[in-house]
Amino acid sequence: EISFFSGYSHPFCLDSFLFALVRQPGAKMVTASKATVPTISDQASAMQLSQCAKNLASALAELRTASQKAQEACGPLEIDNALSMVRGLEKDIKDAKAASEEGKLKPLPGETLEKCSQDLGTSTKAVSSAIAQLLSEATQGNENYTGMAARDVAQALKSLASSARGVAATTDDAAARGAMLDCAGDVMDKSANLIEETKRAIAKPGDPESQQRLAQVAKAVSQALNRCVNCLPGQRDVDNAIRTVGEASKTLLADSFPSSGRSFQEVQAQLNEVAAGLNQSANEVVQASRGTTQDLARATSKFGKDFSNFLEAGVDMAGTSQSKEDQTQVVSNLKTISMSSSKLLLAAKALSTDPSSPNLKNQLAAAARAVTDSINQLITMCTQQAPGQKECDNALRELESVRGMLENPTEAVNDLSYFDCVDSVMENSKVLGESMAGISHNAKNSNLPEFGDSVSSGSKALCGLTEAAAQAAYLVGVSDPNSSAGQKGLVDPAQFARANQSIQMACQNLVDPACTQSQVLSAATIVAKHTSALCNACRLASSKTPNPVAKRQFVQSAKEVANTTANLVKSIKALDGAFNQENREKCKAATGPLIEAVDNLTAFASNPEFASIPAQISPEGHAAMEPIVAAAQTMLESSTGLIQTARSLAVNPKDPPKWSVLAGHSRTVSDSIKKLITNMREKAPGQRECDDAIEVLNGCIREVDQASLAAISQQLTPREDISMEALHEQMAASVHEISNLIEPVAVAARSEASQLGHKVSQMASYFEPLIMAAIGTASKILSSQQQMAVLDQTKTLTESALQMLYTAKEAGGNPKAAHMQENLEEAVQMMKEAVDDLGATLAEAASAAGAVGGMVDSINDAINKMEDAPGLEPEGTFVDYQTTMVKTAKAIAVTVQEMVTKSNTNPDDLGGLANQLTNEFGNLATEAKYAAMTAENHEIGSHIKKQVGELGFSCTGLVTKAGALQCSPNDTFTKKELIESARKVSEKVSHVLASLQAGNRGTQACITAASAVSGIIADLDTTIMFATAGTLNRENAETFADHRECILKTAKALVEDTKLLVSGAGASQEKLAQAAQSSVSTITKLADVVKLGAASLGSEDPETQVVLINAVKDVAKALGNLISTTKAAAGKPHDDPSMLQLKNSAKVMVTNVTSLLKTVKAVEDEATKGTRALEATIEHIKQELAVFSTSDPPAKTTSPEEFIRMTKGITMATAKAVAAGNSCRQEDIIATANLSRRAIADMLHSCKEAAYHPEVSKEVQMRALRYGNECATGYLGLLEHVLVIIQKPSHDLKQQLATYSKRVAGSVTELIQAAEAMKGTEWVDPEDPTVIAENELLGAAAAIEAAAKKLEQLRPRTKPKEADESLNFEEQILEAAKSIAAATSALVKAASAAQRELVAQGKVGAIPANAVDDGQWSQGLISAARMVAAATNNLCEAANSAVQGHASEEKLISSAKQVAASTAQLLVACKVKADQDSQTMKRLQAAGNAVKRASDNLVKAAQKAAFDAQDDQAVVVQSKMVGGIAQIIAAQEEMLRKERELDEARKKLAMIRQQQYKFLPSELREDGQD
Secondary structure: OOOOOOOOOOHHHHHHHHHHHHHHHHHHHHHHHHHHHHHOOOHHHHHHHHHHHHHHHHHHHHHHHHHHHHHHHHOOHHHHHHHHHHHHHHHHHHHHHHHHHOOOOOOOOOOOHHHHHHHHHHHHHHHHHHHHHHHHHHHHOOHHHHHHHHHHHHHHHHHHHHHHHHHHHHOOOHHHHHHHHHHHHHHHHHHHHHHHHHHHHHHOOOOHHHHHHHHHHHHHHHHHHHHHHHOOOOHHHHHHHHHHHHHHHHHHHOOOOOOOOOOHHHHHHHHHHHHHHHHHHHHHHHHHOOOOHHHHHHHHHHHHHHHHHHHHHHHHHHHHOOOHHHHHHHHHHHHHHHHHHHHHHHHHHHHHHOOOOOOHHHHHHHHHHHHHHHHHHHHHHHOOOOOOHHHHHHHHHHHHHHHHHHOOOOOOOOOOOHHHHHHHHHHHHHHHHHHHHHHHHHHHOOOHHHHHHHHHHHHHHHHHHHHHHHHHHHHHHHHOOOOEOOEOOOOOHHHHHHHHHHHHHHHHHHHOOOOOHHHHHHHHHHHHHHHHHHHHHHHHHHHHOOOHHHHHHHHHHHHHHHHHHHHHHHHHHHHHHOOOHHHHHHHHHHHHHHHHHHHHHHHHHOOHHHOOEOOEOOHHHHHHHHHHHHHHHHHHHHHHHHHHHHHHHHHOOOOHHHHHHHHHHHHHHHHHHHHHHHHHHHOOOOHHHHHHHHHHHHHHHHHHHHHHHHHHOOOOOOOOOOOHHHHHHHHHHHHHHHHHHHHHHHHHHHHOHHHHHHHHHHHHHOHHHHHHHHHHHHHHOOOHHHHHHHHHHHHHHHHHHHHHHHHHHHHOOOOOOHHHHHHHHHHHHHHHHHHHHHHHHHHHHHHHHOOOHHHHHHHHHHHHHHHOOOOOOOOOOHHHHHHHHHHHHHHHHHHHHHHHHHHHHOHHHHHHHHHHHHHHHHHHHHHHHHHHHHOOOHHHHHHHHHHHHHHHHHHHHHHHHHHHHHHOOOOHHHHHHHHHHHHHHHHHHHHHHHHHHHHOHHHHHHHHHHHHHHHHHHHHHHHHHHHHOOOOOOOOOOOOHHHHHHHHHHHHHHHHHHHHHHHHOOOOHHHHHHHHHHHHHHHHHHHHHHHHHHHHOOOOOHHHHHHHHHHHHHHHHHHHHHHHHHHHHOOOOOOOHHHHHHHHHHHHHHHHHHHHHHHHHHOOOOOOHHHHHHHHHHHHHHHHHHHHHOOOOOOOOOOHHHHHHHHHHHHHHHHHHHHHHHHOOHHHHHHHHHHHHHHHHHHHHHHHHHHOOOOOOHHHHHHHHHHHHHHHHHHHHHHHHHHHHHHOOOHHHHHOHHHHHHHHHHHHHHHHHHHHHHHHHHOOOOOOHHHHHHHHHHHHHHHHHHHHHHHHHOOOOOOOOOOHHHHHHHHHHHHHHHHHHHHHHHHHHHHHHHHHHHHHHOOOOOOOOOOHHHHHHHHHHHHHHHHHHHHHHHHHHHHHHHHHOOOOHHHHHHHHHHHHHHHHHHHHHHHOOOOOOOHHHHHHHHHHHHHHHHHHHHHHHHHHHHHHHHHHOOOOOOOOHHHHHHHHHHHHHHHHHHHHHHHHHHHHHHHHHHHHHHHOOHHHHHHHHO
16 A cells, blocks of 8 residues: 555545545446345345445545545646655666565565466556557646646556566566566656656646657657567567568569469468468467467467468469469468468467457457458469369368357357347358358359359358357346346457557558559548548547546547648649649658557557456357357358368269268258357357246245235234335335336347346346345335335336236347337336326325435436436437526525525425435536536536536435434434535525526526516516506506607617627527626516606506517517527527527517507507507517417426316407408507417417327317317418408408408318317317216315315414313314214215216217206205315314304304205205116215215204303302493393394395305205295
8 A cells, every 4th residue: 555655645535536536436336235235134234235335435425525625726746756656666677676586576466477467468558548648638738637647647657667567576587577577667757758748748738849749759668568568478479470570571572473483283282281271270270379378489489480371372372473463462362471470470469468468369260260351362373183172172261260150158249139140140141041051052063163152151151150059158147137248348358459450551552653543532532431431539538538538638639630631632632633742742741640649649548547448258159159150160060071072072073972971961951050150059048037027027926915914804914024115215215216127128128138047137136135125115015005006116126027027028129120129118118107106105204204215316316427428319409408407496495495494384395395305416417427428628618517516415404404303303403404404505506596597598598588688578467467457557646658769768778688699599698698687677677657757647448458468578579589599609609500599589569569659659649559459469469379380399288178268368359350350440450469369379379288188089180280270270360351351441351350250250160170179089078067067076075085185274262271172172073074074075975976977878968958957956066065075174264263263152063054055955955857776876865864964963063062161150249229221221232233233134145045046956946945
């Protein structure tokens, strides 16, 4: 540890470094621990692990905060610390060298030569990557990021120094030891120079000299690193082999190749022999690279010798060639073999230094195959054998090169999915079958050219089969749940290396003097293709990495590659235009910077941090792979024998024993392929695991069923070994983990077969603990209903999971199984709903019990997810996320304020509010993640995330305090703590809003302005209500003229603000903010002065007042829309669609302001004010129609009934418009204008809201929207025609009004039919009295239940101890009132059932067209139901007042009697048409009796109490004569007054009854008379 931190002289640097080191593995550990908790059966261990995970999460959160503060403080110190650390490492290397010379250098525990060699290779890549990053940051001149990059360099060098010392300590050769330590010391020295040079470069950003020096020093470090790697054992031998290949290949540069004097046959035979040797050596290199360094040294030395022999034979062949053209072709093939041999050796070298590196094994195998292919090409061209012989030799070499794939397929061979492998095997087996038939047939008939073709196609099919089998075996092994699947890295180093190589070769071709014009263009295409791929890879990597320095580096590297490519393409275009030497030189100069940029990027991308993690295949996985591998190996062996046999048969077809051997091989190949296909189908990944999981879930369902039966029969034994809270936590944790696995299982089932087994097994492992916890929870619940709810919801979740597993098994991860995709989506949706339902129930129960652990975990999860690398690309812009975040942050502030209020009034509600706060913060954290990604720069994004993170930590504190207060509501100390926590949360909310404002101050101002304008519109709506009611009165004796000038002046100022707002979209954020604030200030002033102006017109002219206020409301709405479009268009280019929307919004704004000005001028002109009002309404309807026609869905949806209700207004408005057109009176026209505006707007809004209801089909939606549009357009035509009539009245024009009104009526009819179609068969007419009756009954029942709940909460008032008897009275009142409320609720529900029964029996029409009688009956039922509800409500109020001591017993008795009377009326109403013997009627009668009994009980209790109270009244009679007479007079006076009041009350009651009697249906009147 001392050594580890030796370089960190400043504690701040240590702190930020520590956090960088700990955060990711720490967060992973927390996640893994939480995922493990539900699966642990030992409760004590589970609770301890859960607590430890919480503690670690909390500690990580604190460390994050501390490190962020430390990082802000220690930026400039990073470079100095890195430098001192590297100098310290240099000193350590020197000490190790001295110890080595003295023979005292010993390996540390666990160090071996192999391990240290691998570590050295890995750390070399890390150093190269860190240096590339350092150079990039230094070039940009950012001191903070350069410091971080310098720290990364120092850390990578520390690993390098440690592994170099280990290699030296484990090497026996003293010279090799010394060389390794010298090279490592040189790397440290050169790296220290680089960091010093970086420090100087930072001080002079942009200085060309310092940049040049920096590049030179970096090159020196790179060379020192190469020398260090070359000192590794085995590497020297590989380098020698590479040099041997290079030296031998120089002979190919000669101008002529003299003949050796040997015959062609001799040269050919020698070439075949050495070709076989080289091919064998290439395969040996592949094998040795996986073994020890000694194996590699031997194999590469042999390869070098074999290559020299082969090249010598090849040059002899070139000299023996008959023509110059043949000679050139031979030499070209030899050059290809030389290049592929070098690639093979380089790949072997790379793999030996880093055996665990992904893709290197595949690269090596590919390089060996490339050597084989290039040898085959040369042999095919050079040899003159009997036809078919070459093809057989080539095929045998190809089969030998692919054999290694099947030896231990622990890495992906290609990108094929499992089902692609199956398809590939099927296709290749068909080709192979045809080829084998062709080989046999053509050999028999001596058709040797065709025989050769069959052998070639058969060989290719066999290679394809082997590759597909190896990939399928790997996927089967990886899919075993005990195996750990490989993880994709941030980048694919192989892709970068391939692109780098291709770009370098293309650049070499460009600068080659012999390069033709077409070759130049071809090379340019290759460069463009590969640089584009690199830039895309960088963009993706930048969006995925959480490391800010790496994020910047990827972006910067991509820019450099893109810019240098652009310069090269420019010079290539110039060269293409004028193919001369000058342009060729320019082109050559342009290739240098590109190659350098690509080299830097490749070095950076090779960082092990970005590499993928290889798969670890378990013994079970290996066992599952075995049948596939064995079948493929048998196929290969038999195929080799078949081709060898066929080769000899092609020469001598008359050899019967050979034919029987060929048939045997052919049969074995066919059988092994069949076996391979069978095994691949049987071993399909995930199928076995799906079966196991299905079995587990079926067992779980049986357990739940048994528990449900026990619960129903009251035999569910409570679990005593665990607390209710622990069970809740276990259930919540299991549900959370299951929820997290739904999408991964679905993705695996759709297209990732290798992941299906893992995900399904994981999901199934959480159901057993969930079921146990659910049964345990149910056993501790006293309420039978709640028990069943928990068990039912758990069973629903398990059943939906079972359904999903069946579907997933059938889909199997095959993307081509399109028929299953829809079923899978449906199953996923069902499971998500089941999880949400159970999760909501658990959250509700937890919040009610004050258990907040789950909420705290949810908040911490949200923070961690925000910090993690994003999985998806953001769909919106920064402004979109900013808008949503502002809304959510304000909602959090409101929730927090409500929590403070409830802490004083009703602490029981805190749980629900805490749950709400948790959900709101989760939404905020998700938005923050994408807001940070789309922010202008990384600093703003980091600041937003930091503030949201701090808000999250404050929220956890508040939630915890809320739980504590809920458990002990009277604890004043906890209450104070909660209020303090709430204050902190509110403060952090303001910090979040400030950080968003820093991101885009202008758009933030737009968001605030839009909110303010919404408030103004709501205020104007209220004013319109006052005006319509005729209560908007003028103040003093003011006139409209007093306000006209002020209105006009303010409106013109608003036009100027509009111009500023539109120009602000393209200007700076500061200007945009000023324009938004100014426009809000002006519209506020305008709304105020227009309201005063409208009031000054007087309440006797309400229609004109409404016209004026509507005009300013239109302006406010247009401004709100303009602000929103300005916000969306801010910072966008001029050709962006949002700019067009902005222009359109500005036009609407100007139109509406102009309309306001005209209205203001015409408002006192009796002759034109109606016309002006109509013009304004027409313009308003056009704007509403434009909004209606957009494809944007409405904010909420509504029912078809509500929609139909709104269409009624159109009919009234149409009649009014026709009347106004005929009368041409200005008053009628104003009234029409106001009514039309409201009716059309309401209809359009409700039409769109109803059409977008989730249950409405697409076809019906389109139909409703079309007729809505037609209706509004038709009505617009009517109003425009009325306008024409007003201006030029004529009889003919008035006659046409009927045509227009008919068109509107037709559209309304179509609209109503569309609304009926929305409901389908369930359609009911909202105006049908029967439907109204049912709704009223249900409404009455709801009102009664609400009153009953209110009664439940009542408690008698506390009185002095002496009055014990009266306490009994109040308890009686409450109990009786409660029973009345319950009875009336049952009664009204029974009446509703009776009414439905009558409709079902046909005694009452479902939709009575002209059934007046039914209508009357329904009206009677409605009024009766309303009376029951009203009477019960009065009773509850009276009971409330009585127990509070504010009302008399008489009022209570009166209320109870009223309930009994209204109940009797309801019973009469139902009896009129009912069947007296029906069950429903009996239930109704019983319910009525229950109400009557309950009312009687209450009356008796109250009368008894009143009587007792009268008995208790003691009258004190005065003894004096005068006083006594005065007492008598006073008593008589009071008696007379009471008698008079009684007479008046009786008269009043009689009048009320007479009035009610008029509205009762005939049935009830007669009954009443009886």
